[in-house]
Amino acid sequence: MKPSVSRRDRVREMLADLKMPGALEAVDGILAQADSGSVTATEAIEQLLSSQIALRNNRRLVTAMRSSRLPAVKTLAEFDFAFQPSLQREQIESLHELGFVNRAENVILLGPPGVGKTHLAISLAISAAESGRRVYYGTLNDLVSSLEEAKTSGNLVRRLKVLTHPAVLVVDEIGYLPVSRDGAVLFFQLINARHEQASTILTSNKGFEEWGAVLGDEVMAAALIDRLLHHCHIVNIRGNSYRLREHQQLLQRRPEEQRAEAET
Numbered sequence: 001m002k003p004s005v006s007r008r009d010r011v012r013e014m015l016a017d018l019k020m021p022g023a024l025e026a027v028d029g030i031l032a033q034a035d036s037g038s039v040t041a042t043e044a045i046e047q048l049l050s051s052q053i054a055l056r057n058n059r060r061l062v063t064a065m066r067s068s069r070l071p072a073v074k075t076l077a078e079f080d081f082a083f084q085p086s087l088q089r090e091q092i093e094s095l096h097e098l099g100f101v102n103r104a105e106n107v108i109l110l111g112p113p114g115v116g117k118t119h120l121a122i123s124l125a126i127s128a129a130e131s132g133r134r135v136y137y138g139t140l141n142d143l144v145s146s147l148e149e150a151k152t153s154g155n156l157v158r159r160l161k162v163l164t165h166p167a168v169l170v171v172d173e174i175g176y177l178p179v180s181r182d183g184a185v186l187f188f189q190l191i192n193a194r195h196e197q198a199s200t201i202l203t204s205n206k207g208f209e210e211w212g213a214v215l216g217d218e219v220m221a222a223a224l225i226d227r228l229l230h231h232c233h234i235v236n237i238r239g240n241s242y243r244l245r246e247h248q249q250l251l252q253r254r255p256e257e258q259r260a261e262a263e264t
């Protein structure tokens with residue numbers, strides 16, 4: 001018995017020395033399972049390393065939530081694919097493996113309100129943050145405002161650099177609010193700087209043919225879309241709003257039925 005006890009102590013010391021607190025916390029439980037024969041040696045090693053990776057990813061996420069301005073934690077695991085049958089689950093899962101980030105490709109999520117565009121943009125950004133990549137989130141209007149402010153205060157070059165640096169930039173809500181033409185020019189500069197350098201994830205409730213109106217310039221919108229689509233994954237969501245899921249029956253009822261109910 002004794003040598004095995006001291007060997008365990010040695011294992012704990014080594015995990016502490018290697019600064020693996022996640023594994024250290026889990027090691028006794030995992031060894032107990034291994035002793036009782038309920039897990040194999042390979043499973044025990046896998047569980048030990050997974051505990052450490054889970055802790056590391058969590059720390060990365062906490063740090064990213066502070067610096068990335070992500071508005072919420074939304075994960076792929078929380079996404080209900082059954083509610084959104086127009087989505088190809090394999091495409092979404094494979095995007096979460098982050099090959100597109102390594103290749104500096106873009107992702108554009110299109111669809112009407114409430115179908116999960118922001119949810120999936122955030123869950124992709126979170127996967128990237130957990131894998132150690134720098135991420136940043138803003139709505140189109142947030143990003144344009146920050147570029148305009150930087151221009152006014154003579155810091156445009158620095159601000160463009162800051163926004164070009166993250167491996168993943170989420171540009172949410174293209175289409176709800178129009179941006180000024182000057183703002184659109186700054187946004188074009190940003191996309192130009194990121195083109196083939198780093199990934200941008202964009203969401204929009206508008207088809208590309210309407211981006212000219214949003215950006216106040218058809219020619220610039222065309223040049224922007226040209227760059228974005230050059231290396232791009234398009235996710236078109238054609239479903240119902242998840243926000244309204246409890247009211248679907250109400251929304252699907254014929255107007256005359258609703259009128260009749262209102263009159264009674």
Ligand SMILES: Nc1ncnc2c1ncn2[C@@H]1O[C@H](COP(=O)(O)OP(=O)(O)OP(=O)(O)O)[C@@H](O)[C@H]1O
Pocket residue numbers: 074078079080081083084111112113114115116117118119120173203205242243
């Ligand atoms: N399929 C889904 N499974 C689980 N939750 C979902 C799903 N789709 C959307 N949601 C949730 O519903 C809410 C609305 O989704 P989200 O914000 O992603 O919509 P959106 O497409 O960005 O809409 P908008 O165009 O109005 O910004 C969020 O809380 C999101 O987490």
Ligand SMILES: [Mg+2]
Pocket residue numbers: 117118119172173203
């Ligand atoms: Mg949204």
